[in-house]
Amino acid sequence: MRPLTDDEAIFDATRHWLLQAVIGLNLCPFAKNVYVKNLIRYVIIRACEEPVILADIETEIRHLSATDSTELDTTLLILPDGFHDFDDFNGFLPRAERLLKRTKMTGVLQIASFHPEYRFADSRPDDIENYSNRAPYPILHLLRESSIATGLLAFPDASVIYERNQETLRRLGLEGWNDRMRNQFHP
Template sequence: MPSEDLVRADTQRWLERAVIGLNLCPFAKGVVAKGQLHVAVSDARDDDAVEAVLRDEIQALLALDAEQRDTTLLVLPHALPDFLDFNDFLDRADAVLDTLDAVGELQIASFHPDYQFAGTAADDVTNCSNRAPYPMLHLLREDSVERATSAFPDAAEIFERNMATLEGLGVEGWAALGVGATKESP
């Protein structure tokens, strides 16, 4: 099992090289530069524990001003390793938002090492736009998303640009970024 330090280092490298480096999310750089991104590494190992830590992180994010903490990445290195199980869990995650009356205040984006969009092959490089070294739930403030997308009125352009970037990079180029999980030595 990876240590928390290793998980944090892998997550930071992924943010720097892929998310910000490839500009997959044009809003990430500013949030990271301002120190408004909170990375929570969880030791949760089952769905109930993930739900509990998700609930805690949602409440913690809502308790703070956006200038202090705009967004949270909940990293789950020990839970939901199977993408289909992870994908199924997203309904439960949305139910937590609903239970906490946070629908309309927060939304959840998902990232997974084996992320696969419907209708794509597992090895399609465009899946990499949502691939991360570990399963992750990204808690985003709706207000912040609205402000950020006002600078990009056609959000489809971001998606299309990302697909073109990844297709230009290719599977080998993505692998060369070294943004996967680091294997610890025994």
């Protein structure tokens, strides 16, 4: 077996997290459908400078919005070289949201955020509940509002998802989480 390239390793780690955590723990009940239908685009953004990152995000916003949802439903923008510090990443999010507004995509697309050190407000860094938004790399998830609306038809009370995720993670615990993330395979 040939060694993985750096990008392949990043894609593998991201897919592993998606399969083991997001889909495997059912943290997002809408993710499995788009994954099985191969409607997820994975994009690595290598830039570290905010203006370049924003330009790359804008390119992907335009690409997603111009592509039919039966071909592409969602995009994961993976930033392995930038925003290692969660506070810097979190501080960048309002600029990404302003970009949605500037491209007139507010109400059409949303941005969800994930980070290896994700921390909800008023939580301690090691609280297991933070792991619902922890990923192997900083990730911006571009998703269609129409897909969210469709998903909510099956899950009309979205607050139940958050509460269920918190309970799932508390039952799993840090050791269980680490076991899931450690058992990465390479297809």
